[in-house]
Amino acid sequence: MLDGRFQRGFSQERLAKGQEPKVRKDERGYYVMSLSENTKVYFEDFYGFLSATYARAQMERKELDRKIEATTARSSETLTYYRAKGVAVDLLMRTVRRFYTDGSNLGVVMTPWCFGTVVLEKIEVYRDRIGKGEVxxxxxxxxxxxxxxxxxxxxxxxxLELFDFPEKAFQMRWQYSEILRRYSRILTDITSRLQAVLSTVKTFGT
Incomplete structure (x- = not known):
């Protein structure tokens, strides 16, 4: 359980029922093969990583709140820095909660570095939306x-600090990003084809 409140999307009980065809099990436990690296991602490792990351982010958020409270308005540059850092910390925490609780899509179960790339790109998109006044x-x-x-x-x-990653972790982002984009395009194509088939069936049925 995350933060004592949020339940895992894929619980041990659910995995044990064997209803997920892509889920496999070996001596270490239940796992899926990651889309990004074609490697085993164990559910316990995935949720443990998210929990540890969330705990670090919570501590950082509390420290930022303390620093902002103790900083006077005259130190505008310092306050701006703290608030900018708060944007990244808050978005990371929201993303962790969403991935932790998602039980509808096995695609959220990924390696730590791949998850880091997802959050990195989310922050960059969010940054641009802030700049445009969209959020x-x-x-x-x-x-x-x-x-x-x-x-x-x-x-x-x-x-990098909150994930406890080495600097090279984000040097692989282009590989993860491209694979995730391809996967997204495949899902979109499948959805479009299914909609076309359903439309054809309805046409013949009338």
Missing amino acids: QDPNVVGYPYDIVRYIDEIHKAVL
């Missing part, structure tokens, strides 16, 4: 330009 974030106070600038400068380092 309202509680960390953004006043004009968003300075917040966006700091996010751009620090988000990779913040994630």
Whole structure:
């Protein structure tokens, strides 16, 4: 259980029922083959990684709140830095909660580095949306330009620290991103084909 509140999307009881054809088991436990690296990803390792990451992010969020409270408005650059870091921390926590609780899609079960790439790209998209004024974030106070600038400068380092990753972890991002994009296109194509088939069936049935 995450933070004592959030239940695993794929519990041990559910996995033990054997209703998921892509789930396999060996002496270490239940696992799936990852889309990104064609390697085993054990459910216990995956959820353990998310839990550890979430705990570090929670501690960082509390520390940021303490620092913001103790910093005067005259130290505007320092406050902007803290708030920009808060954007990254909060988005990471939201993403961890979503992946941890998702029980509808085995695609969320992935290696730590692949998950890190997902969050990295989410932050970069979110940063751009903040800059365009498309989202309202509680960390953004006043004009968003300075917040966006700091996010751009620090988000990779913040994630490496919270994930406890080596710097080379994000050097593989192009591989993960391309595979995930291909997988997304395949799913979209399958959905379109199914809709076309259903439409044809309905046409013949009338």
